[in-house]
Amino acid sequence: MSANKFNMTTNKSNAEDFDNDTLENAELKGRPLASYGSGSYLASDVTVLLDIVNKDAIADVPVSQKELLIQSGQRHYSDMLTLEQAPSAMHEELYEQALTQGTQRTATDIANLAYSLHHIFHQKVNSERPLVLVSLVRAGLPIGVLLQRALADANSRYSLPSAHYGISIIRDRGLDPQALQLLLERYPDSPIVFVDGWTGKGAIYQELANSLEAFSEPTHPNFANIFHQGVGTIPLLTLADPAGVAWLAASSEDWLIPSGLLNSTVSGLISRSLYTAPQSGLHRSVFYDKLIDVDHSLEFIEHINIARLQLIAPPQRLPVFDKPRYLTAVLIDMLASRYQITNRNRIKPTIAEATRAILRRDPERVLLASPDHPDTTLLRYLCAQRDIDITVLGADILPYQAVTLIKQRTTTTDS
Numbered sequence: 001m002s003a004n005k006f007n008m009t010t011n012k013s014n015a016e017d018f019d020n021d022t023l024e025n026a027e028l029k030g031r032p033l034a035s036y037g038s039g040s041y042l043a044s045d046v047t048v049l050l051d052i053v054n055k056d057a058i059a060d061v062p063v064s065q066k067e068l069l070i071q072s073g074q075r076h077y078s079d080m081l082t083l084e085q086a087p088s089a090m091h092e093e094l095y096e097q098a099l100t101q102g103t104q105r106t107a108t109d110i111a112n113l114a115y116s117l118h119h120i121f122h123q124k125v126n127s128e129r130p131l132v133l134v135s136l137v138r139a140g141l142p143i144g145v146l147l148q149r150a151l152a153d154a155n156s157r158y159s160l161p162s163a164h165y166g167i168s169i170i171r172d173r174g175l176d177p178q179a180l181q182l183l184l185e186r187y188p189d190s191p192i193v194f195v196d197g198w199t200g201k202g203a204i205y206q207e208l209a210n211s212l213e214a215f216s217e218p219t220h221p222n223f224a225n226i227f228h229q230g231v232g233t234i235p236l237l238t239l240a241d242p243a244g245v246a247w248l249a250a251s252s253e254d255w256l257i258p259s260g261l262l263n264s265t266v267s268g269l270i271s272r273s274l275y276t277a278p279q280s281g282l283h284r285s286v287f288y289d290k291l292i293d294v295d296h297s298l299e300f301i302e303h304i305n306i307a308r309l310q311l312i313a314p315p316q317r318l319p320v321f322d323k324p325r326y327l328t329a330v331l332i333d334m335l336a337s338r339y340q341i342t343n344r345n346r347i348k349p350t351i352a353e354a355t356r357a358i359l360r361r362d363p364e365r366v367l368l369a370s371p372d373h374p375d376t377t378l379l380r381y382l383c384a385q386r387d388i389d390i391t392v393l394g395a396d397i398l399p400y401q402a403v404t405l406i407k408q409r410t411t412t413t414d415s
Helices: 003-009 063-071 089-121 140-151 177-186 203-215 289-294 297-309 329-338 351-360 374-386
Strands: 051-053 131-137 162-170 192-198 236-240 248-251 284-286 347-349 363-368 389-392 402-406
Touching (some): 089 248, 140 162, 140 236, 140 297, 162 177, 192 351, 329 347, 347 351, 363 374, 374 389
Parallel strands (some): 131 192, 236 248, 363 389
Antiparallel strands (some): 347 402
16 A cells, blocks of 8 residues: 555545645634545545544444344444445445446536536635535535535536535434534635435435524524525435435436445545534544555545546536425335334435445345346345345335335334
8 A cells, every 4th residue: 555545545644735725724723624634535625524533442333233222222323333344346346337337427417416506606605705515424425525526627617616524414413513613613604505425215304404403593693604595495415315305416316326335435434423422522433444455435536527527418407496395205104104114214215225224234124116127236136145035116115226124123112
């Protein structure tokens, strides 16, 4: 491994690479924003506002034990971590296939999202007051980095002054308030757009909306930072929005987003975030330094960015929505009733979430819309490896191509 690569992948060693104009006077409470690091991304790509802790200080909880603790109510999922291992050779091969298959679409979607942001904000932002992209760790990070690269492209039709940060959001516990406050103090006059990879049931949207409720009064000094699209409109941007909750999305389809097939190795080598009480600091994360040699994070960004630069068709403006449409709420209700699930957290829809649930949780079964859809190849392979039942429901689960149901581990508390 080269020294160059090590420097890019060490969380706190790349502050000097930051754009000095962007970070001038970025001192907050005695600490510059640049010092928070960028995972394995370039410092110019993102600043990740997380407390990066040594993985040896985190208990490595086996999946079966973690599931029992979560479902019995003894522990919240954000208090524990099952440390990641390197993806298998088959997993890597299927990721490469997904990347080949999805490169053009991802590049086109990023260009369209950037063009739409340019149209909305180009008269409202400048270098002193940039658009602030806030990616929700982790799935939002690759999308946010791609958007940051696109908006920084001075030769494009969608160049726009922007700054990009990653912060934690945790179901039931919300957006990291300390991280958000850092950004509001650093950018008091900038609009903020939250970035995620995709929506499943809309649970993270609701968590985001709950966290931002404190800013919803027009008299609040930070109202304009958050509710720049109007009272009640949560500025959430996603690549895919099957749930119908995003303000701006490239599509509402459930498709094989390449970055959805891997975990830390396509998300800056950063773990899922761990909760920290607001009075104790930022939410925590582990940096997987031992996975550096199998990291695809920067390769993914460069690959999609080159494809974006080679696009011939002009970018298109995408529609925006003031309110969520909750396109799949009835479907989730149907699945909960059919499989006698009282807590919707056991239902993991979309190809990406269904796949991640198999890798990180203890699944009971997988539901598919088609027995042989190419986008679910990895999912079906993982099911075969772990002897997980597959049920094909056809159009009953559309627009989702896949849903994983988490196994019930206790009869007292469903989770």
